[in-house]
Amino acid sequence: MRAFVINELSGPEAGAITEIPAPEGAHPWTEGQRLLIEVHAAGVSLPDLLQTRGMYQHAQPVPYVAGGEVAGVVREAPPGSSFVPGDRVAGLTVFGALAEYALALPDYTIKLPSHVDFGAGAALYLNYATAWFSLYRAGFVAHDVVLVHGASGGVGTATLQLVRARGGVPVAVVSSEVKAQAAREAGAKHVLLSSGPWAQQAKELTGGRGAQVVVDPVGGDRVTDSLRSLDVGGRLAVVGFAAGEIPEIKLNRLLLRDLSVVGVALEPYARRYPDVLRTLTAELENMAAQGQVCPLVGHRLPMEQAAEALSLIDRRRAVGKVIVDIRDDSGA
Structure with missing residues (x-):
């Protein structure tokens, strides 16, 4: 072959x-x-x-x-x-x-x-499973505002679609106007440019409170601003490091506003909790059959x-x- x-x-x-x-x-x-x-x-x-x-x-x-x-x-x-x-x-x-x-x-x-x-x-499979599991790990519920980095990529567009389909408010962060258009087509309610003051803009979009969830497959130097963009009790889901740099987080940032950071790695979690994988796979298969994912x-x-x-x-x-x-x- x-x-x-x-x-x-x-x-x-x-x-x-x-x-x-x-x-x-x-x-x-x-x-x-x-x-x-x-x-x-x-x-x-x-x-x-x-x-x-x-x-x-x-x-x-x-x-x-x-x-x-x-x-x-x-x-x-x-x-x-x-x-x-x-x-x-x-x-x-x-x-x-x-x-x-x-x-x-x-x-x-x-x-x-x-x-x-x-x-x-x-x-x-990979994109929607990652998006589903990211939202699961971050404790997403309907009406949450979810800030999505790398929102024009495969995982990003899948996350935007799932957030919108499940009653949340998807906010995209992208690096260009071309990528902004892709994020809008995937269902983003708001699109912010990573070259601008996106963390401040995310606060403004939410009446000064901030997002409940950030999904980040990019990493790099934007992690600190991601924490700043979260509401009290907000959750940052770490999916990957597409920027090439693995950032460090000062724990006092989590303590002062009751923030949480969760890793998103499906394979080890599925070994320990196989029922979660079965639920995820069944939901993906059903969403595909019903035409709910694109x-x-x-x-x-x-x-x-x-x-x-x-x-x-x-x-x-x-x-x-x-x-x-x-x-x-x-x-x-």
Whole structure:
């Protein structure tokens, strides 16, 4: 089969389309449950970029097949699972997605309704699962004002959609007018530019009180202002560090206004609390079936341009999800 293989940990440019054998056995995270997917489209995100440099917590030894998210058709399913060969599905692989066949994680896979094409399917699970879990960890309730950083990206647009659908007030923080338009299309009620006084503006939008929740996949030097933008009792959900810098927080900022900071890492939480993962997956599958989620696919590239797909994220040029079409019928 054809696959995009990373041969050294120096970035996406070290990858190449290579003929390799189809995957054998089961994904190492699944305790022997073999779920083999005929991949039609793959989604790439920041973790996939970090893996190409050996910088991600789930780094892979080279050579390995890049890509963490797939949409396609089940070819082999574990006995007793909810999947059968022929099912259209979308889910996580962690690595291995940029190939004609990939091993997926049954617990992190949903059935894909016929009205959702494979390109949109490959943009669905990771972004919406992260958005759902971020709001869960932050104790989101209806009517909360939620400030979303990186709001034009895949996780950001998914979070805006879920906040709005669940009765909250989504406020986007973006770095350009082009990204502002993407955030508005995703449902942001207000859009603030990161180059301006966004923390002060967030206070003004809420009558001086501040947001109840901040969802931050960016990190860097904006974290202190994120805390300043929160209302008393507010919660900051730390999703990632797309800015490349891991910030430090002075604990007195939390004490003085009863603020909370929560990490958003689904995999370890799901190991300890599997019922939460089952609820999350069931809700995502239901929302997809009911047409309640609409992934923003900002870029679609052929498999031959897989390195460029990852480089878009590296250059912070991505708007919405970056998708790589593995087969010609990825829009089917």
